[in-house]
Amino acid sequence: MTAATYDKPLPPPNEESRPFWEAMKEHRLVLQKCGACGKVRHYPRPVCDACFSMDTEWMEASGKGQVHSWTISHHAFHPGFKGDLPLVLVIVDLDEGVRMCAQARDLDPEGLRIGLPVRVDFEDATDDLTLPVIRPA
Amino acid sequence: MMTGLRESCCVTGVGETEYTRGSGRSVAALQMEAALRAIADAGLQPGDIDGVIPYGNMEMVAEEFITNLGIEDLRFSAVTPLGGASAVAAIQAATSAIVAGAANHVLIPIGRNGYSGPRIGGRAQAIPQFRVFGEYEMPSGNIAPAQLYAPMARRHMELYGTTSRQFAEIAVTMRNHAMLNDNAVMKKPLTVEDHQNSRMISDPLRLFDCCLESDGAAAVIISGAERAKDLARRPIYIMGVAEGHPDSPSAISQRPDLTKIGLAKAAPRAFAMAGIGHEAIDVAEVYDCFTYTVLCQLEDLGFCQKGEGGDFVSGGRIALGGELPINTHGGLLSQSHIIGMNHVCELVKQLRGDGGKAQVADAEIGLVTGYGDLGDGSIAIMRN
Ligand SMILES: [Zn+2]
Numbered sequence: 001m002t003a004a005t006y007d008k009p010l011p012p013p014n015e016e017s018r019p020f021w022e023a024m025k026e027h028r029l030v031l032q033k034c035g036a037c038g039k040v041r042h043y044p045r046p047v048c049d050a051c052f053s054m055d056t057e058w059m060e061a062s063g064k065g066q067v068h069s070w071t072i073s074h075h076a077f078h079p080g081f082k083g084d085l086p087l088v089l090v091i092v093d094l095d096e097g098v099r100m101c102a103q104a105r106d107l108d109p110e111g112l113r114i115g116l117p118v119r120v121d122f123e124d125a126t127d128d129l130t131l132p133v134i135r136p137a
Numbered sequence: 138m139m140t141g142l143r144e145s146c147c148v149t150g151v152g153e154t155e156y157t158r159g160s161g162r163s164v165a166a167l168q169m170e171a172a173l174r175a176i177a178d179a180g181l182q183p184g185d186i187d188g189v190i191p192y193g194n195m196e197m198v199a200e201e202f203i204t205n206l207g208i209e210d211l212r213f214s215a216v217t218p219l220g221g222a223s224a225v226a227a228i229q230a231a232t233s234a235i236v237a238g239a240a241n242h243v244l245i246p247i248g249r250n251g252y253s254g255p256r257i258g259g260r261a262q263a264i265p266q267f268r269v270f271g272e273y274e275m276p277s278g279n280i281a282p283a284q285l286y287a288p289m290a291r292r293h294m295e296l297y298g299t300t301s302r303q304f305a306e307i308a309v310t311m312r313n314h315a316m317l318n319d320n321a322v323m324k325k326p327l328t329v330e331d332h333q334n335s336r337m338i339s340d341p342l343r344l345f346d347c348c349l350e351s352d353g354a355a356a357v358i359i360s361g362a363e364r365a366k367d368l369a370r371r372p373i374y375i376m377g378v379a380e381g382h383p384d385s386p387s388a389i390s391q392r393p394d395l396t397k398i399g400l401a402k403a404a405p406r407a408f409a410m411a412g413i414g415h416e417a418i419d420v421a422e423v424y425d426c427f428t429y430t431v432l433c434q435l436e437d438l439g440f441c442q443k444g445e446g447g448d449f450v451s452g453g454r455i456a457l458g459g460e461l462p463i464n465t466h467g468g469l470l471s472q473s474h475i476i477g478m479n480h481v482c483e484l485v486k487q488l489r490g491d492g493g494k495a496q497v498a499d500a501e502i503g504l505v506t507g508y509g510d511l512g513d514g515s516i517a518i519m520r521n
Contacts, residue, residue, distance in 0.1 A: 002204045011275075014272075043273045069341045073287075074338060077284065089288070091395075099390050102277055114296075
């Protein structure tokens with residue numbers, strides 16, 4: 001699908017986040033890592049809150065994690081998602097110690113529980129946008 | 138003990154419009170009517186107002202109040218952009234300004250056409266407070282408060298055994314209170330079964346776990362305690378007031394403890410400033426954008442331990458006649474969604490003895506909270 005016909009909200013990448021979205025397009029999950037103390041942080045931002053260094057590196061994430069919490073949306077709060085209901089949104093504890101939130105794929109809503117092992121996968125939404133999705137481990 | 142702003146200021150006037158679904162009036166007209174009523178209630182003239190704190194996320198700005206109210210010399214203005222925590226956070230800002238000598242009488246107006254006006258929907262990404270999750274989560278369909286807060290409720294249920302029927306107890310109590318109130322949008326009885334049968338919006342939150350969308354405005358006047366004694370109404374003293382921001386305020390998903398919100402930081406400060414314990418609270422107006430947010434705030438206020446909120450709200454404890462009556466006006470769930478300024482007005486009315494059919498007998502001390510955006514909190518403790 002081209003961006004012209006895509007009817008869902010698009011991320012507005014900025015200087016801090018562009019490497020994340022560029023890696024997504026290559027189906028890679030990358031996270032920011034402090035260049036001084038090594039603390040991993042997400043979502044992308046300019047300063048390490050542990051040592052206040054602005055020296056930032058990017059690291060490959062394992063894509064492995066566990067379910068932290070979730071919701072199953074039966075109402076589309078944006079017209080672009082009307083055809084996708086119900087929407088299973090999962091918050092995942094990544095093995096790297098940060099979290100992310102994305103739609104589930106092939107996860108039985110009835111079987112969701114805290115600690116359920118999952119993995120991050122990728123879906124091309126447009127020619128320019130790839131979104132993370134969460135699948136069973 | 139930190140006494141800070143304790144009893145340095147009072148609420149001297151309150152004003153509310155009719156609450157409706159479909160006002161047929163502009164937001165400016167609604168807010169001006171509420172402001173004029175609050176000014177008259179205090180026994181002041183519009184020109185006496187020298188400070189104003191408009192709601193941050195709305196078209197109304199300080200200039201509109203200068204023009205409409207003929208204020209010759211507005212000495213203080215500010216905004217407190219904390220979403221639903223804004224109204225009570227504005228009381229802290231107003232009190233601070235008055236104590237510092239920057240103003241004598243501060244007007245805090247809030248009003249909206251939440252039912253008949255434009256929905257926030259797709260514009261949410263443009264709100265600065267929503268920028269971060271707007272970039273990383275909205276593209277995946279995580280858009281609205283019901284979806285954002287549902288995983289907080291879900292985790293509470295999984296960790297502590299909290300149930301949807303306990304959420305229902307809150308919804309039913311708010312409805313019963315609204316039915317005593319002539320200025321409430323919802324007038325039909327609601328049962329636990331009605332709640333359980335209502336459609337799922339974003340699991341575990343059902344339709345009757347969600348607040349109303351409605352039209353109307355409310356306003357209060359904050360004045361210094363010395364000046365308050367000479368005004369028209371019995372002054373309602375602000376004993377303690379505070380705001381608090383949660384960990385990871387820009388993204389709920391990244392919050393270390395999903396079940397903890399900014400109020401957990403603000404409440405101990407407000408109680409310490411007031412110099413009272415929880416047993417002194419006769420009535421509480423608790424921001425109820427969702428049933429779960431009431432349950433969570435009761436824990437973070439310190440009325441019970443984390444995880445005990447489900448039991449706390451059960452058995453009639455939060456109903457009129459119970460141990461801690463909550464939202465005697467019907468709240469956002471059943472009175473009207475005036476972004477919590479209706480809660481402030483209701484607390485003042487209760488402490489004046491103007492609570493009508495919902496009056497808590499001998500109410501002397503009460504509290505009001507705000508909850509906004511991604512977990513911001515605010516609290517004011519007041520006495521008569
Ligand atoms: Zn660092």
